Amino acid sequence: MVRRIHDRGVTLVxxxxxxxVVTELADRILVLDQGSVIAxxxxxxxxxxxxxxxxxLGTRFGRA
Numbered sequence: 881m882v883r884r885i886h887d888r889g890v891t892l893v894x895x896x897x898x899x900x901v902v903t904e905l906a907d908r909i910l911v912l913d914q915g916s917v918i919a920x921x922x923x924x925x926x927x928x929x930x931x932x933x934x935x936x937l938g939t940r941f942g943r944a
Contacts, residue, residue, distance in 0.1 A: 899936070903927060911935070 882905055885892060896902050902909055903923040910920040913935040919926045926932055 899927070 882892065882894070886905060894902070894905065906923055908921060909923050909926050911918050911926060911929075911932050913931070918931045918935060919929040
């Protein structure tokens with residue numbers, strides 16, 4: 881249903897924690913960490929952002 885709405889060109893605001901779902905549905909994403917925006921833009925570039933990687937994977941694995 882969300883895909884059909886998106887395909888009609890309607891703007892949607894979705895709050896979701898499953899990154900895979902977000903990147904499949906969104907043209908642009910905004911990532912929050914502890915209530916602050918740490919990245920926004922096209923999904924591909926945002927998911928490569930070092931701050932996003934660190935926020936999701938932690939400092940041990942969060943090396944972009």
